[in-house]
Amino acid sequence: MKIVLLTIVTLISYLSFAQNMSIEYDVKYNDSSYKNLLILSDSTSIWKDIPNGTPNNTESISLILLKNFPEQTIYLSDVLFNKMFYVKDSLHCMKWSLTPDTKTILGHKCNSAITTFRGRKYVAFFSADYPYSNGPWKFGGLTGLILEVHSDDYAYQFTASKINKNLNEKIDTSIQKKYKFYSWSDFTTKFISTVNNTVKMIKANSDNETNGYFKIDAPEIIYPKAQQGSGLEY
The missing domain is CATH 1.10.10 (Arc Repressor Mutant, subunit A)
Incomplete structure (x- = not known):
């Protein structure tokens, strides 16, 4: 009986691990361009830089953003004048309104929604093909994965460029215990x-x-x- 239970627990753990996926995004902040990676599971996700556009080189990654769905919390690091800050924020606190617009991104039909979030207006395109209420950076809260979102002036843009549905990488949640976090x-x-x-x-x-x-x-x-x-x- 113990062997059967152990086998079931191991299988569940394996399936949970195997369900992780990643999405690469092309990111534009004003006139600067970057590549970022979103690694997600059903309960957590992490958003991080891709140094030099290469996901396998993680040594120079400094800024991270971890979403903890059971806690409804975002744990993130940010830099201001070369000083690192660690912050706890509310998960997906933006309020969305659906629009009739649609778009196809990486072969997936996407519906559209708009929001005003901390001083800027954003348009998002999300796909129900991936039933994750998640997206790039702090974005999420829709009935599908956000594959594209941009501010109304296009100064800030996040566009999915590659999807890996079977990712053999565990999400590191250690940031939650490593640092002292400011409230928002x-x-x-x-x-x-x-x-x-x-x-x-x-x-x-x-x-x-x-x-x-x-x-x-x-x-x-x-x-x-x-x-x-x-x-x-x-």
Whole structure:
């Protein structure tokens, strides 16, 4: 009986492991282009950089984003002025509205939805062929996997370029226990104070008699004065 139970547990573990899949995305942040990888299972996913466009080279990967579905939580790392921050965020807190638009991506028919998320409007295309309520970066919460999403000004774009349905790679969830995480609210406060202190330092060290402007480009508008228009004056 013990042998039978052990066999069943082993089989379940194997099937759960075998169900992992990965999606490569071409990512555009303003004028910069990157490749990122989404590795997902039914309960977790991880979003990470692909250094030099090569998924197998993981030594230089620094920024990660882990989604924990049972906890409804995102664990992520982010860099601001060469300082690393670790943040806990709510899972898929964007609210979507469906549209009649459709598109075919990598041979999969996709439906469309729109949302406004932290200061920007986004259009997403998701496929029910993959019944994961997930997507690139922080996006998700639809009735299928998001294969493409872009801001309405196309400054930020995520487009699936390759799908691997049978991935022999386990999702590393160790980030949850490795670091002390800011809440999203505490992080936004820290973000604003860090930007203000940096601008003060620039102003103090500037020899120019005329004022300049300091602007941060990021998909989430956390500090509008520093991220919209010309930015903060110094």
